[in-house]
Amino acid sequence: HISLSALKTIQRSGVLTYPPIQTIEQLDTIQKHQPTNEMYSILVARSGHAQVSTWPISLITGNISITPVPGMSEELASRIQLSVIKLAGEIGLVGAVELIVDADDFTKLISINWLNPVVQDNLSVGSITSYAEQFLRAVLDLPLGSTEALRSYTVSGSLTTDENSNDYRPYLHLMARNPNLKFNQATKKVSVIGDNVENLLTEIIHTQQYFSGEIKE
Incomplete structure (x- = not known):
């Protein structure tokens, strides 16, 4: 984890950072809750031209993560993903970010990861486009890749x-x-x-x- 003060120092030296510091500051103002036994991981990528993509939602329980969440309805998955897409637009996200939320109430944010997402291995192995590749595409304002899963x-x-x-x-x-x-x-x-x-x-x-x-x- 890199502190906001460190990022601001880097930016003052003329180096661009992604997501933009303004975006990270806005995310930092959102109330955080304590970790729970079961959490959801939602990842979203957004380019400078506002193209947005999300991956299937993951379940984090203990030291295991499962993508997608077993038994989650398409309706609930869509609600969660749409709320994250809306947030990405509101904060002007350029790049990608992982939001960890309470599985019992997805409106309760637990943590935010943009360097090393908890479920990055799930995406690297099980998705057509990995988190790292999508992040780079978004930052370079290239067309985003498919987030379709390779298997169930x-x-x-x-x-x-x-x-x-x-x-x-x-x-x-x-x-x-x-x-x-x-x-x-x-x-x-x-x-x-x-x-x-x-x-x-x-x-x-x-x-x-x-x-x-x-x-x-």
């Missing part, structure tokens, strides 16, 4: 290194066991895409448990 679901989970091992040895077993797993060493997450969310959750939870040393096979 993407599930990602955070990884914890086994204190008695290292990150390399678990990869040998896990990558051989399921070649469809996608690992991101930078974010310490594992992701997988597919059409059966229960099976995907089973794979991610097994991977987390094996990686941490909780289970041995």
